[in-house]
Amino acid sequence: MNGAMRLMFCLAAFIWLQPAWGRDAIPGTDEECIEEPIFEGKVCTVQANRDAKIGVILIHGLNGSVGDWLHTIPALATDFHVVAFDLPGFGKSDKGSQHYSPTRYARLAHFLADHYFQNKPYHIVGHSMGGAVALRFASQRPLRFQRLVLIDAAGILHPQVITKFQAGSMMERVSGVQQTRGFAERLSGKILAQVERMPISPTDIVNTALGRDVVLQGGPEKIAALDLAGEDFSYAISSVTEPTLVLWGDNDQVVPLRTGKVLSARMPHARLEIISDSGHEPMLEQTEQLNDMVRKHLLENDDVLAEHHQQAKPLPVFNSERVGTCSGESGKIFKGDYRAIELRNCSNITIRNARVGQLSALNSRLNLTNTDILGKDVGLNADNSDVTVTNGDISGVIAINAVNSKLDLAGVHLKGSQAAVKGVNSKFIFSVSQASSPHVQGHLHIFKSMVDEEL
Numbered sequence: 001m002n003g004a005m006r007l008m009f010c011l012a013a014f015i016w017l018q019p020a021w022g023r024d025a026i027p028g029t030d031e032e033c034i035e036e037p038i039f040e041g042k043v044c045t046v047q048a049n050r051d052a053k054i055g056v057i058l059i060h061g062l063n064g065s066v067g068d069w070l071h072t073i074p075a076l077a078t079d080f081h082v083v084a085f086d087l088p089g090f091g092k093s094d095k096g097s098q099h100y101s102p103t104r105y106a107r108l109a110h111f112l113a114d115h116y117f118q119n120k121p122y123h124i125v126g127h128s129m130g131g132a133v134a135l136r137f138a139s140q141r142p143l144r145f146q147r148l149v150l151i152d153a154a155g156i157l158h159p160q161v162i163t164k165f166q167a168g169s170m171m172e173r174v175s176g177v178q179q180t181r182g183f184a185e186r187l188s189g190k191i192l193a194q195v196e197r198m199p200i201s202p203t204d205i206v207n208t209a210l211g212r213d214v215v216l217q218g219g220p221e222k223i224a225a226l227d228l229a230g231e232d233f234s235y236a237i238s239s240v241t242e243p244t245l246v247l248w249g250d251n252d253q254v255v256p257l258r259t260g261k262v263l264s265a266r267m268p269h270a271r272l273e274i275i276s277d278s279g280h281e282p283m284l285e286q287t288e289q290l291n292d293m294v295r296k297h298l299l300e301n302d303d304v305l306a307e308h309h310q311q312a313k314p315l316p317v318f319n320s321e322r323v324g325t326c327s328g329e330s331g332k333i334f335k336g337d338y339r340a341i342e343l344r345n346c347s348n349i350t351i352r353n354a355r356v357g358q359l360s361a362l363n364s365r366l367n368l369t370n371t372d373i374l375g376k377d378v379g380l381n382a383d384n385s386d387v388t389v390t391n392g393d394i395s396g397v398i399a400i401n402a403v404n405s406k407l408d409l410a411g412v413h414l415k416g417s418q419a420a421v422k423g424v425n426s427k428f429i430f431s432v433s434q435a436s437s438p439h440v441q442g443h444l445h446i447f448k449s450m451v452d453e454e455l
Helices: 003-013 072-077 102-117 129-139 159-175 180-195 202-207 209-215 220-229 234-239 257-266 287-299 302-308
Strands: 030-036 041-048 055-059 081-085 122-127 145-151 244-249 270-275 323-327 333-338 340-344 349-356 359-362 365-374 378-383 386-403 406-431 433-436 441-444 447-454
Touching: 030 102, 041 072, 041 102, 055 072, 055 102, 055 129, 072 081, 072 287, 081 102, 102 122, 102 129, 122 129, 129 145, 129 220, 129 234, 145 287, 159 406, 234 257, 234 441, 244 257, 244 287, 257 270, 257 386, 257 406, 270 287, 323 333, 333 340, 340 349, 349 359, 359 365, 365 378, 378 406
Parallel strands: 055 081, 055 122, 122 145, 145 244, 244 270, 323 340, 333 349, 340 359, 349 365, 359 378, 365 386, 378 386, 386 406
Antiparallel strands: 030 041, 041 081, 406 433, 406 447, 433 441
16 A cells, blocks of 8 residues: 555544534524634634523534534523534634644633633533543633533544444445454554554644645645544543533444443543434434433432442452353353453453453454453463453553454553563554553553564
8 A cells, every 4th residue: 555545544534424414593592603712713603591500512523513403402402501613614613724623622612611601600512523622621620610421422542443443334334244344344454554654644744734735635624533533532531520421322333332431431420321223413313312311411410410420339359260261162251250261262252341360362352341350470461362452450560461463452551560561563552541560651542563562
């Protein structure tokens, strides 16, 4: 694949397209366009129920507009002063070849909150890319901000994870065969590994006027997509302490539900609720269900809401002698406590809600969710294996030892007294994860190919 082809693939991979909904008149609202200082242009807003004592800001996603909230604004306006706005670059707001990053959009949201709400407390609701903007906004600790709602939030996991998921969704949709998803994801993963070797990162393109104007042709949707792909939300996830409702369509083919699971597990006061029979846009596909969930969260009594976010009771001391094994099998599920789990030539293995003393995988494909590995020497041994881990703590002298393997870790905390990771001819995707070892301390949100090294 030549450089031009790699670049075009990467640009296409990072755009989360949504339908361009028309701007229908929303009853009981006032529309205006005002000058704003962040992008130094005009931002167009819609307001409802200005006299309410509490405000709500609605932030749409990529290629969207205020029209995405056509049915949500009237539902929330019965109790709140609602402000929705077209993100610069979209809808009726000014457009140009600028940085359309979540961080800059969050600053604009802060300006609008101060402009419209003044001394009012308020909440933030964000969808898709707007969910990423809302998360970034909340992490900036704005005054008077009280509660957060994230709807099918995009851009949280590493871009490779999102792109592989979307490739699988596309293949499954075109073929009508669910089994083709895995093949498409593995193929796109190989292509993306080549993209990572480009001499210039595609996200670097948005940092120059030349890149935005010539390569991206000044297209706001392309610029915003790459800006979104270039942001790391690891710190934001751990720092937002306001009560947060994470909503996800159960059939979202654009952004994986895995994202919602990471957010709800790693944000201090978040909970996840699934919207049934919905794809990526529940406010348009399951309007009443979404509106009821959002209103309940925003109107709930503080004491009742606090009960939703109580810390789970401590688990009993880990002391299991059970050993789980798999040899040449497929579809096996492991749950609970195990002193060790040993997998040989196994596929489609699920380990969830478990604690494991040591996990060894040889020539296997496995998926771990909400699982802790409490290794004394090596926590996870992966040899010629494909491992996906969502939420969990992995520890040991060496937390993960990988040889000729591929690992995709999201919301995972690694702790190794010698190394968090030892990799030999192995590839790692870290999404909003953390590591502690003599080599590294802090957040990890990177793709890393390791020939023979420790992290």
